[in-house]
Amino acid sequence: MTVHITAVAVAVAGVTVDTRHWIGGERVASAGTFTDVSPIDGATLGEIARGTATEAEAAVAAAKAAFPAWAGTPRAExxxxxxxxxxxxxxxxEDLAIVETHDNGALLRSHRRGVIPRVAHNFRFFADRLLRLGHEDFDTRGHTNHVAWDPAGPCVLITPWNAPLMLATWKIAPALAAGNTVILKPAEWSPLTASLLADVAAEAGLPAGVLNVVQGYGSEAGSALVSHPDVRRVSFTGSxxxxxxxxxxxxxxxxxxxxxxxxxxxxxxxxxxDLDLAVDLAVEQYDNAGxxxxxxxxxxxxxxxxxEFTRRFVAKAEQLRQGDPRAEAxxxxxxxxxxxxxxxxxxxxxxxxxxARAVIGGGPNTELGGLFYRPTLLADVAQDSEIVxxxxxxxxxxxxxxxxxxxxxxLANDTRFGLAATVVTGDRERAGRVGAQLVAGTVWVNCFFVRDLQAPFGGSRHSGIGREGGTWSFDFYCDIKxxxxxxxxxxxHG
Structure with a gap:
């Protein structure tokens, strides 16, 4: 891996990333730093500016100052x-895919072909959705009701490390489209593409202070941001x-x-x-190392x-090649x-x-060393066990x-979670019957991970609060009047 570190930037495979915060349209250093390490081989990617309450306060102030002008900017602009x-x-x-792969270890081909293009789609979808956002006026005893989505104000967005840029822009795009200003706090294990996004946004003409990026730990920068009285919305993906x-x-x-x-x-x-379909969907759950x-x-x-399912599953899973995520195979x-x-x-x-019995896997991949864990399937597990x-x-x-x-x-409903569920059956009536009874924000039938930005997304029970996507995102990021x-x-006056 080619990594060159300077005082304020890191070059990852030839891509230069500024390691400072982005606040009020300027790069801002911190007194302290934290080390960003690649999961591929343990190489140090850079020393990243470590935000504290000081940087959090500056970012909120910048977002607050920029809010009136951005909120007043016409929708079309x-x-x-x-x-x-x-x-x-x-x-x-290509730059974003390379940096993301080095930073979080996910497959480079997935970043190139799906994940990073989805980042661009996030912005395009919510830009277009904004222009169609509205509700028909309606009558109440001769009185006219008019519904409006007013920008709420500065929004703090705290995002995870497993799909850093895609999940960040899933929040950033609707928040900005709604007329809000944003303070993004990326996960400290994968902060680099958030910094690159700040560069891209500035080059696109986004006014200073509308998007701010504060790097650091949740207990320091994150805590100061979510508790700030001038923040009007907080969106979090994580534990x-x-x-x-x-x-x-x-x-x-x-x-x-x-x-x-x-x-x-x-x-x-x-x-x-369809048993082959069921096995394919089951093995797909190892995506992004689970x-x-x-x-x-x-x-x-x-x-x-x-x-028979288990036999076919094992045969399919054994075909997975584990190794360097930069390799096509x-x-x-x-x-x-x-x-x-x-x-x-x-x-x-x-x-x-x-x-429990390990049907496959059951431990780290000692042949590869490092952070590689063998794809594992455990049988003979009790419903009330920790692993379930x-x-x-x-x-x-x-x-x-x-x-x-x-x-x-x-069995499906017997956990404290309720994020998603997948049903594989050849019976349409059964699919409808079972799907209606499952506690989940999303139910897939004979498919997995088909997501449309028009659809509501979120979880039930301990899997979350609220729904985002489509108009649901604007409902959250706006004060509806x-x-x-x-x-x-x-x-x-005539």
């Missing part, structure tokens, strides 16, 4: 600038414990918050399913086909950080000690069986 940002992203797809901390901080100021949290999603495979909140990590298979890369690898292995070791109930966030799946449709639904006008009382 805001949409034009968002499209210009998308243009800038598309011009730098349940962190969400609880943020919720307590935002409650003090009655700041509306949106949370997209963990998952322990089920994949239900019925005996009438570091996907939506992943269907609990495989529930009808008794009569369990043995690689199917599964490293996990993000040593702490995450230790967490994953701890879950598996405790499950095995409790009586808690989110692992790694390439670890569990296999359970069921005898009846009712039992399948009961209804103006009721009487038919009389007007003066005639």
């Amino acid at each position: 805001r949409a034009r600038i968002l499209h210009a940002i998308a243009d800038g992203v598309e011009k730098r797809i 349940v414990p962190t969400a609880r901390t943020i919720a307590a901080a935002t409650a003090a100021n009655l700041t509306p918050a949106s949370f997209e949290l963990g998952g322990k999603s089920p994949l239900l495979v019925f005996s009438d399913a 570091q996907v909140c939506l992943a269907a990590t609990r495989i529930l298979v009808e008794d009569s086909i369990a043995d 690689t199917g599964i890369g490293p996990n993000i950080h040593s702490r995450q690898l230790e967490k994953i292995d701890g879950f598996v070791r405790r499950a095995l000690a409790a009586g 109930q808690e989110e692992v966030f790694g390439p670890v799946l569990t296999l359970q069986t069921f005898g009846t449709e009712d039992e399948a639904v009961a 209804n103006t009721v006008t009487a038919p009389r009382g007007w003066q005639d």
